[in-house]
Amino acid sequence: xxxxxxxxxxxxxxxxxxxxxxxxxxxxxxxxxxxxxxxxxxxxxxxxxxxxxxxxxxxxxxxxxxxxxxxxxxxxxxxxxxxxxxxxxxxxxxxxxxxxxxxxxxxxxxxxxxxxxxxxxxxxxxxxxxxxxxxx
Numbered sequence: 790x791x792x793x794x795x796x797x798x799x800x801x802x803x804x805x806x807x808x809x810x811x812x813x814x815x816x817x818x819x820x821x822x823x824x825x826x827x828x829x830x831x832x833x834x835x836x837x838x839x840x841x842x843x844x845x846x847x848x849x850x851x852x853x854x855x856x857x858x859x860x861x862x863x864x865x866x867x868x869x870x871x872x873x874x875x876x877x878x879x880x881x882x883x884x885x886x887x888x889x890x891x892x893x894x895x896x897x898x899x900x901x902x903x904x905x906x907x908x909x910x911x912x913x914x915x916x917x918x919x920x921x922x923x924x925x
Contacts, residue, residue, distance in 0.1 A: 792819030797838055797904070800830035801911035808843035813852050820856045827864040834868040836907040840900055842874030850882055857886055869893040869910055871903035 792815045793806040803826055805819065827835040847853065860867060872883060872894060880896060887894050897903040 791815050794819050794822045794826065796826065798908065798911070800833040801836060802904075802907050803827065803835055803837045804840060805837055806840040806843075807847070808845070810846040811844070811848060813848040816848050816852065817856060820860060824860060824863045827866060831866055833866060834911070835864070835866050836868040836910055837870040838900070838903050838907055839870055839872040840874065840903075841872055841876070841879050842900065844874075844876065844879055847879065847882065850885060853882060854886055854889055857892055861892060867892075869895065869907065871895045871897055871907050873897045873900045873903040 791807065791809050791811040793804070793808075795804060796802070797804040803823060805823055823837070870892060872879075873896075875883060875896060883894055883896060886892065895903070895906060897906065
């Protein structure tokens, strides 16, 4: 299935997995399911883990932007999204969407990092502290 969505940790963390070639119809249907899940817990801030490790071809940028805007307007309890494993093309698309929408997105190399980030947001209302690197 090119687009899977469901609860990672109900009611605070949804997953949205993309794999292979994703058609516009499949993407829109998955967005519908995501909105319904988020709205099933209107009193909870719902974050989303987007797993793009296996993503191939995605619908065009105009459709992606329209669907992201629909999530933002139809799910007022939408929190931050964390994307793991995007290809360079998907990363470029995400950077463009961030600029044209109000969606809060963080990009991570691994699913584990993305999940830990979102769970910390759900639990503490803020991202985990990052270790300070060496100073120069």
